[in-house]
Amino acid sequence: MAFLEVRNLTKDFGGIVANNDVSFSIEEGEIVGLIGPNGAGKTTLFNCIVGYYRPDGGRVIFRGRDITGWKPFQTAREGIGRTFQLMRAAGELTALEHVMVGAFLHQEDRVEAEKEAREVLAFMGLEGVADLYLTELPLAIQKQVGLARALAIKPVLLMLDEVASGLNPTETEEMVKLLKRIHREKGITLFLIEHVMEVVMPISERVIVLDGGMKIAEGPPEEIAHDEKVIKAYLGEKYARGL
Amino acid sequence: MGAIREAFDFSDFPLVERIGFGIFCLFLLAFPWLGMDSFGMAVMIQFLLFSLFGMGWNTIGGYGGQVELGKAQYVGIGAYTVAVLMVRWDIPYWFSMPLGVLIALGYSFLIGYPLFRLKGHYFAIATIATSLVLQDIFINWNFVGAAKGIELPIKGNTFLYMQFTNDTYYYYFILAYFLAGVLYMNWFRKSKLGYQLRMIKIDEEAAESLGIDARWCKIKAYAIASAFVAVGGSFIAVYNLYIDPESVMHLELSIMIALMAMLGGAASLWGPIIGAAILVPLDRYLGSWLGGHKELMGVDFMIYAAIIMFIAAFEPRGIWGIVERYRGRRT
Amino acid sequence: MVLADAFIQGILMGFLFALISLGLTIIFGVMDIVNFAHGEFLMLGMYTAYCLSISLGVDPLVTLPLCGAVGALLGLVSYYGLVRYLLRGPMVAQLLGTFGLMLFLRYLAVFLWGIDYRMIKKGLLVGKSLTIGPFHLDMTKVVCALLSLVAFTVVSWIIFKTRVGKALRATSINREAASYMGIKTERMNALAWAMGGITVGIAGGLLANFYYIYPMVGLLFVMIAFATVALGGFGSIKGAFFAGILIGILETVFPIIGHLLKTSIIGPHYKMTIVYLAYFLVVVFRPRGLFGWEQ
Numbered sequence: 001m002a003f004l005e006v007r008n009l010t011k012d013f014g015g016i017v018a019n020n021d022v023s024f025s026i027e028e029g030e031i032v033g034l035i036g037p038n039g040a041g042k043t044t045l046f047n048c049i050v051g052y053y054r055p056d057g058g059r060v061i062f063r064g065r066d067i068t069g070w071k072p073f074q075t076a077r078e079g080i081g082r083t084f085q086l087m088r089a090a091g092e093l094t095a096l097e098h099v100m101v102g103a104f105l106h107q108e109d110r111v112e113a114e115k116e117a118r119e120v121l122a123f124m125g126l127e128g129v130a131d132l133y134l135t136e137l138p139l140a141i142q143k144q145v146g147l148a149r150a151l152a153i154k155p156v157l158l159m160l161d162e163v164a165s166g167l168n169p170t171e172t173e174e175m176v177k178l179l180k181r182i183h184r185e186k187g188i189t190l191f192l193i194e195h196v197m198e199v200v201m202p203i204s205e206r207v208i209v210l211d212g213g214m215k216i217a218e219g220p221p222e223e224i225a226h227d228e229k230v231i232k233a234y235l236g237e238k239y240a241r242g243l
Numbered sequence: 244m245g246a247i248r249e250a251f252d253f254s255d256f257p258l259v260e261r262i263g264f265g266i267f268c269l270f271l272l273a274f275p276w277l278g279m280d281s282f283g284m285a286v287m288i289q290f291l292l293f294s295l296f297g298m299g300w301n302t303i304g305g306y307g308g309q310v311e312l313g314k315a316q317y318v319g320i321g322a323y324t325v326a327v328l329m330v331r332w333d334i335p336y337w338f339s340m341p342l343g344v345l346i347a348l349g350y351s352f353l354i355g356y357p358l359f360r361l362k363g364h365y366f367a368i369a370t371i372a373t374s375l376v377l378q379d380i381f382i383n384w385n386f387v388g389a390a391k392g393i394e395l396p397i398k399g400n401t402f403l404y405m406q407f408t409n410d411t412y413y414y415y416f417i418l419a420y421f422l423a424g425v426l427y428m429n430w431f432r433k434s435k436l437g438y439q440l441r442m443i444k445i446d447e448e449a450a451e452s453l454g455i456d457a458r459w460c461k462i463k464a465y466a467i468a469s470a471f472v473a474v475g476g477s478f479i480a481v482y483n484l485y486i487d488p489e490s491v492m493h494l495e496l497s498i499m500i501a502l503m504a505m506l507g508g509a510a511s512l513w514g515p516i517i518g519a520a521i522l523v524p525l526d527r528y529l530g531s532w533l534g535g536h537k538e539l540m541g542v543d544f545m546i547y548a549a550i551i552m553f554i555a556a557f558e559p560r561g562i563w564g565i566v567e568r569y570r571g572r573r574t
Numbered sequence: 575m576v577l578a579d580a581f582i583q584g585i586l587m588g589f590l591f592a593l594i595s596l597g598l599t600i601i602f603g604v605m606d607i608v609n610f611a612h613g614e615f616l617m618l619g620m621y622t623a624y625c626l627s628i629s630l631g632v633d634p635l636v637t638l639p640l641c642g643a644v645g646a647l648l649g650l651v652s653y654y655g656l657v658r659y660l661l662r663g664p665m666v667a668q669l670l671g672t673f674g675l676m677l678f679l680r681y682l683a684v685f686l687w688g689i690d691y692r693m694i695k696k697g698l699l700v701g702k703s704l705t706i707g708p709f710h711l712d713m714t715k716v717v718c719a720l721l722s723l724v725a726f727t728v729v730s731w732i733i734f735k736t737r738v739g740k741a742l743r744a745t746s747i748n749r750e751a752a753s754y755m756g757i758k759t760e761r762m763n764a765l766a767w768a769m770g771g772i773t774v775g776i777a778g779g780l781l782a783n784f785y786y787i788y789p790m791v792g793l794l795f796v797m798i799a800f801a802t803v804a805l806g807g808f809g810s811i812k813g814a815f816f817a818g819i820l821i822g823i824l825e826t827v828f829p830i831i832g833h834l835l836k837t838s839i840i841g842p843h844y845k846m847t848i849v850y851l852a853y854f855l856v857v858v859f860r861p862r863g864l865f866g867w868e869q
Contacts, residue, residue: 050452076454088446092510093438101442104435105454109245113435146449153454310669357858364608365808365857367669368800372850375797379847494793498673505670541684541789544677551674556659559667 002061003028003189004049004157009058011041011048018044020213021058026157026191031183033200033221034193036210037233042193045210046161050082051075062157077105081155081188085162087142089134095145096121096130102152120152123185124178140171144178151182158182160192164199176203197234201225209233250430257570260513271418275411282531284410288482290523291414291421292475297503297515298424299471303464304501305509306437308444309359310367313374314500317469319381319492320347321476326393326486327386329404333396336405340477347473348466355462371494378492392487395480405481413482420474428512431467440464441510472500502547506554508563517562522547580830581823582709588822589719593777594795595802595814596729597649597770603809604746604766607657610672613796614679615648615771619778620787621683624692634694635717638779645775648679649767657767658760676792683789692787714783721780725773726815732769733811742766746809794846798825801853825849 002025011019018041026032036042047053049060051072060068067075076082093101099117100110107113121130124144134142143163150158163179164172180203183190194200200207201221209217209224211233217224224230253261274287296314304311324343328334354373361369382390398404400412407413431437442450443457450457480486499522507518529543558564598612609615619641627634652675660671704711733739744752745762753759785791802821806813828848 052448071456072448072451073454073456076452082452084449084452088449090445092441092445097438098442101438101450101455102453104438108435110249110433110435110438111245149449149453308666310666312673357854360858363665364669365804368608368804369854369857372797372800372853376847376850376854379850498677501670505666509666539685540688541681544681545685548674548676548678548681552656552671552678555663555667555671555674556656559663559670 002026003030003063004191005059005061006045006049007059007061009045009048009055009060011044011053011055011057017213019048019055022210022213022215023058024208024215024218026189028156028189029187031179031190031203031205032192033204033207034191034210035195035197035200035207035224038195040210040233041213042195042210043161044213046082046159046193049075050080050159076153076155079154079156080159081150081153081157082159083143083146083150083161083163085165087134087146089137089142091133091135094131094133095126095137095141095148098134098145099148099152102149105153117148117152120148123151124148139166140168140175143167143175147178147182151186151188155188157189157191160190162194163192164194164196172199179203197225246430246434249433250426252433253429264513268422271421275414281410282527284414286524286527288410288414288417289527290519291417292478293499293503293519293523294516295417295421295424295475296472296500297507297519298428299468299475300500300504301428301468301509301511301515302431302440302471303461303468305504305511305514306432306444307440307461307464308510309461309465310363310501311370311465311468312367312494312497312501313370313372314468314472315492315494315496316374316377317347317351317472318476318479318496319377319488320350320469321473322480322486322491323381323387323393323476324473325477325480326395329395329480330393335403336477336481337403340474343477344470344473347469351466351469352462355465359458359461359465371497374492374494374497378488378494381488381492388487390488392485392490395484397484406484413478417478417482420478424471425512425516432512436460436463444510502551504561505559506550506561508561508567511561511563511567514561514563521562522550576830577827579709580826582711583715584823584826585819586711586715586719586822587826588819589722590715590777590781590818591795591798591802591822592815592818593718593722593725593780594774595799595806595818596725596777596811597645597772597774598796598799599803599806599809599811599814600729600733600773601766601770602803603811604742605661605749605763607660607668608672608800609652609675609770610669610796611652611675611679611792612770612774612799613792613794614676614683615645615774615792616778616781616795617683617787617789617792618648618679619645619775620782620785620791621687621778622775623779623782624694624787627694627696634779634783638721638776641775641779642772643775645771645773645778646768647771648775649769649771650764652771653764653767657763661763676796680789680792687789689789694782694787712784714780718780718783721776725776726811729769729773730811738765797846797853798849801849801856804853804857821849821852824852 005025007023009019009022022045034042034045044053048055051070051074054069059066062078062080065078067078096117099120100113103113103116107116118130121127124147126144126148129137129141134145137145163175167175179190182188192200192204204221207219207221207224208215209230216229216233217227300311300314303309321343324346325336325339328339358366358369358373381387387393398406400407405416439450439455439460442453442455443460447457476491479491503518503522504515505518506522507516508514526543529546533539533543554561594616598609601607601609622641622644623634623637626632626637626640656671656675660668704713704716733742741757742762742765744755744757745759749759798821802817803814805820806817825848
């Protein structure tokens with residue numbers, strides 16, 4: 001039985017089909033990348049799995065449970081953590097408090113939640129920023145706090161939405177290292193969606209490619225990098241942009 | 244046990260604020276012996292009452308960030324439950340008050356459930372609409388005295404019915420509620436729900452991704468706010484000994500409640516108290532001064548309105564927001 | 575028969591409700607702000623008609639252009655003096671800001687004119703009625719309905735057929751993209767407020783012909799306008815038009831039903847309750863509005 005299984009998932013927005021009959025599965029402990037050109041339906045697929053959208057057809061099965069159409073907080077409680085492309089920074093909660101909110105999912109007591117949150121921050125090497133507000137932090141650190149927050153709910157599957165967007169090459173490299181550590185030391189299954197191929201390739205064990213709402217390829221990164229359909233999909237985009 | 248320790252734990256406030264609040268509490272305890280006239284006493288009672296309202300509003304409006312403009316309906320529920328039960332069946336305050344709070348809680352869940360499907364302006368207008376509907380019903384409902392209102396029977400000095408001939412008793416009565424409110428809020432802001440609400444306010448989508456049922460959290464906070472306000476309403480009934488829909492359920496009351504908290508600083512422990520400390524005396528002294536100047540009618544509300552606009556345009560986090568910006572921490 | 579009469583009266587009132595709601599929906603459409611002070615704009619329009627017709631001794635209908643001008647001025651002053659600053663803040667601030675404006679204008683009216691109810695007693699159309707078959711229609715309401723139609727036609731023409739309208743729509747769809755295209759979005763906001771002010775000012779001038787004039791009158795009508803705009807879909811002009819008529823019918827037919835059923839539970843004293851409930855039910859169960867063809 002697969003860890004996460006997506007079966008014939010379809011989502012259309014008033015006639016515009018964002019996901020068309022997409023099927024794939026992820027095994028426990030894998031790192032899987034989901035790539036595709038702009039408008040390929042990556043984010044929609046992501047949102048259908050975690051529950052922001054209700055799919056129009058198909059099933060999502062997580063650890064043997066049908067979670068199709070579950071609300072985001074329900075999928076989170078089921079063990080699916082996620083990060084966002086952008087953190088909505090507000091001077092309302094500190095980095096530590098953000099992570100505490102995550103820890104509160106399975107912790108009633110504030111002192112305990114704080115202890116757990118500090119552990120997560122320490123794991124990520126973020127002790128230094130614990131008491132700073134998100135607005136006081138650079139984007140790269142904000143994204144790491146977002147990751148820490150998601151880790152604090154103790155997920156078994158972590159879905160990462162464009163984890164490298166807005167980061168410079170050094171920051172990206174650091175993020176990749178961090179993800180590898182999370183995978184290795186916490187044994188969390190990772191599912192990344194990325195627009196930029198260069199980020200996904202070195203870390204993923206398997207890559208799924210979407211184009212025009214459909215899955216066009218799936219396989220190990222080396223294979224995908226030379227897949228004609230994939231190259232065409234990306235090239236097509238470049239031609240369209242006039243490059 | 245842990246909750247009680249948290250409620251009394253103010254250690255995350257700067258020392259100067261803790262000392263300040265301590266002195267303020269001493270002042271409040273000693274106030275009746277400072278030789279104020281009855282008008283000053285009435286203003287003080289009003290201040291404590293509105294602080295209580297503001298603290299209640301702060302749960303959903305401040306920490307939860309939901310623009311709630313219908314709190315007057317819960318003032319009404321609290322006040323009417325006490326009044327009607329006392330008039331009709333001679334039921335003592337200490338039975339009717341908890342009942343009023345229960346009714347407020349029940350009603351808040353009932354309308355909170357559909358209400359929190361809404362967001363933003365849809366929500367704000369809907370809170371006004373529900374409050375006006377309830378006011379309309381009370382205006383036309385003969386059982387509760389309709390538009391004429393309802394007068395409570397005079398019982399003399401009695402703790403059972405919480406009626407006193409001396410305002411000092413009322414003062415300590417509302418002071419007790421006020422202090423209980425402060426302790427509760429001190430616990431609340433550090434509670435799981437308190438943190439979850441702030442997360443919802445920052446980013447509801449992110450909150451949901453952390454396993455938070457945002458709608459349910461808001462409903463809970465709304466119910467807490469309603470209970471707070473209903474307690475205040477029950478006090479109004481025995482303090483004024485006369486209530487009508489105009490005085491306890493009017494839209495302006497809802498606005499005042501939200502305004503006090505906003506002006507002082509929403510989502511902070513001191514904010515609603517500061518807001519009430521400014522607006523209540525302003526309201527009272529301005530009102531009594533304007534009472535002698537018929538030609539200046541309406542000026543008091545114009546001044547509040549100007550304050551609201553100014554705060555909204557230039558310092559949406561209120562007076563305490565300015566302080567917090569300087570000290571660099573929110574509590 | 576009573577019902578049919580109420581129905582027609584309702585439609586006439588509905589045209590007015592639609593006109594009142596028009597400005598609210600334009601402002602919302604362009605900049606996603608709910609103007610709580612909208613009812614106060616209406617109230618000031620009413621006082622303008624009242625004061626001018628009394629002091630100059632002219633027919634209240636003649637004052638309509640001035641009511642519109644007062645409305646436009648109010649809209650512009652509110653925008654440049656307040657709303658511009660509110661836009662930088664969170665939504666809480668925007669809501670409270672226009673709420674403050676509402677209170678300010680309301681009590682300004684109390685200060686200027688007191689809390690008495692006033693009524694225009696003289697005028698070309700005041701008290702006149704039009705008889706068509708078995709129906710007696712208030713002339714003022716008929717004229718009001720006609721002018722409402724004219725206003726909707728003009729506004730629709732501006733928004734859908736002119737260059738300025740195109741810019742307005744572009745701003746409402748995507749502010750950033752519009753400003754890249756060289757549209758001065760700040761000016762578009764101001765224009766929306768001016769248009770909102772004009773239409774509601776005129777509505778006030780018309781309403782003054784057959785309704786009591788008092789400082790608190792705004793609340794009643796702004797709640798109706800909220801219900802109308804919610805029903806028609808926030809930001810939709812067509813929606814506001816049909817929803818206005820629907821609310822008008824609801825508001826007049828409902829008490830009659832109570833009368834026919836001989837029950838006091840449904841009666842004129844709950845006329846407003848039904849409007850509030852309508853708002854509540856619509857936004858809860860169909861947030862896009864009944865018509866919901868525009869996002």
